[in-house]
Amino acid sequence: MNENNTNINWYPGHMAKAKREIEEKLKLVDIVYELIDARVPYSSKNPMIDDVLKNKPRLIIMTKCDMADEKENKKWEAYYNKKGLSVILVDSIDGYNVKKIVPLSKEILKEKIERDRLRGLKPRPIRSMIIGIPNVGKSTLLNKLVGKKVALVGNKPGVTKAQQWVRLNKDLDLLDTPGVLWPKFDEKKVAINLALSGAIRDEVLPIEEIGNYLLDYLKKYYKDDLAKAYGIDVSLDNYEICDEIMKKRGNIKSTDECFNLIIQDFRNCRIANITLDRL
Numbered sequence: 352m353n354e355n356n357t358n359i360n361w362y363p364g365h366m367a368k369a370k371r372e373i374e375e376k377l378k379l380v381d382i383v384y385e386l387i388d389a390r391v392p393y394s395s396k397n398p399m400i401d402d403v404l405k406n407k408p409r410l411i412i413m414t415k416c417d418m419a420d421e422k423e424n425k426k427w428e429a430y431y432n433k434k435g436l437s438v439i440l441v442d443s444i445d446g447y448n449v450k451k452i453v454p455l456s457k458e459i460l461k462e463k464i465e466r467d468r469l470r471g472l473k474p475r476p477i478r479s480m481i482i483g484i485p486n487v488g489k490s491t492l493l494n495k496l497v498g499k500k501v502a503l504v505g506n507k508p509g510v511t512k513a514q515q516w517v518r519l520n521k522d523l524d525l526l527d528t529p530g531v532l533w534p535k536f537d538e539k540k541v542a543i544n545l546a547l548s549g550a551i552r553d554e555v556l557p558i559e560e561i562g563n564y565l566l567d568y569l570k571k572y573y574k575d576d577l578a579k580a581y582g583i584d585v586s587l588d589n590y591e592i593c594d595e596i597m598k599k600r601g602n603i604k605s606t607d608e609c610f611n612l613i614i615q616d617f618r619n620c621r622i623a624n625i626t627l628d629r630l
C-alpha cells in the first residue's frame with residue numbers, strides 16, 4: 352500500500368504507463384474514487400482524467416479539507432456538483448466524512464445494482480479503487496477506510512493480473528493499491544500550486560518564484576491573516592516584507608529563507624486554512 356512517486360519526474364513514457372495501468376484496473380471496478388486536494392482543487396485534478404475514466408461511475412473525494420479554506424471548500428463542492436459529479440470533502444486523518452463514502456457509492460451505483468437484481472444476478476460487493484496524483488492522500492484514505500480490520504479478499508477468478516482486494520464491509524471491496532495519476536503542469540500557476548501543496552518537488556521551480564507567487568496570493572486573498580501571522584505591513588512589496596520578517600526573526604537570514612518560511616507556514620496551516628485555486 353505504499354507507492355512513493357513524489358520524487359520522480361514524469362516523462363511522457365511515465366504518463367503513458369500510468370494511464371495504461373489505470374485503464375487495466377478500471378476494468379475490474381464499478382466505481383472510481385478520484386482524489387483531489389481541497390487546497391488545490393483545480394491544480395491537483397488531472398485534466399486528462401475524463402478521457403481515462405470515460406463513463407465509469409466516479410466519486411470525487413476532496414482530501415485535506417481540514418487544511419483548506421472552508422468557504423472555498425463549499426464553493427468547489429457546489430461547482431463539481433453542478434457539473435453532475437458526486438463530491439465529498441474528507442479529512443482522512445480524523446476521519447471526517449470517511450464513513451459516508453461507502454453509502455454514497457451505493458447511492459451512485461443504485462441503478463446498476465437494481466438492474467443486476469432484476470436480471471437475477473447474485474448480489475456482490477461493489478468494487479472500487481482510489482486514484483490521484485502523488486501526495487494527494489491516497490494511502491492515508493485507504494488506511495482510514497480499511498481501519499484495523501484488514502481483510503484481504505484475495506484474487507478474483509478471471510483476473511489475469513494478481514490484484515489484492517480489501518473488504519471494507521459486506522457491500523464494498525477496494526483495490527489495495529491506489530492508481531497513481533501523473534500531475535499535469537503545463538500552466539505555470541498549476542506547477543507552482545503543485546509545488547506548494549507538495550505534489551511535486553520544490554526544486555522543480557526556483558524558491559523565489561514560488562515564494563513571490565505565494566506572497567502575492569496571500570496579499571490578495573488572505574491579507575489580514577498574513578499581517579497577523581508575521582506582524583507586518585502587507586502593503587509593502589515582497590522584498591520589503593522579507594526584510595521586515597528578517598528583522599523580527601533572527602534565524603531568518605536571506606530572502607530565500609524568508610520565502611521558505613512562508614511556504615512552510617502555508618503547508619503547516621500556520622497562516623490560515625488556505626485554498627490556492629479560486630473558481
Ligand SMILES: Nc1nc2c(ncn2[C@@H]2O[C@H](COP(=O)(O)OP(=O)(O)O)[C@@H](O)[C@H]2O)c(=O)[nH]1
Pocket residue numbers: 354414415416417418441442443444483484485486487488489490491492
Ligand atoms: N491534514 C490532512 N492531512 C492529510 C490528509 N490526507 C493525507 N494527509 C497527509 O498528506 C500526506 C500525503 O499523504 P499520502 O496518503 O502518503 O499520499 P499519497 O501519495 O497519495 O498516498 C501525508 O503527510 C498525510 O498525512 C487529510 O485528509 N488531512
Ligand SMILES: [Mg+2]
Pocket residue numbers: 352353354355489490491
Ligand atoms: Mg501513497
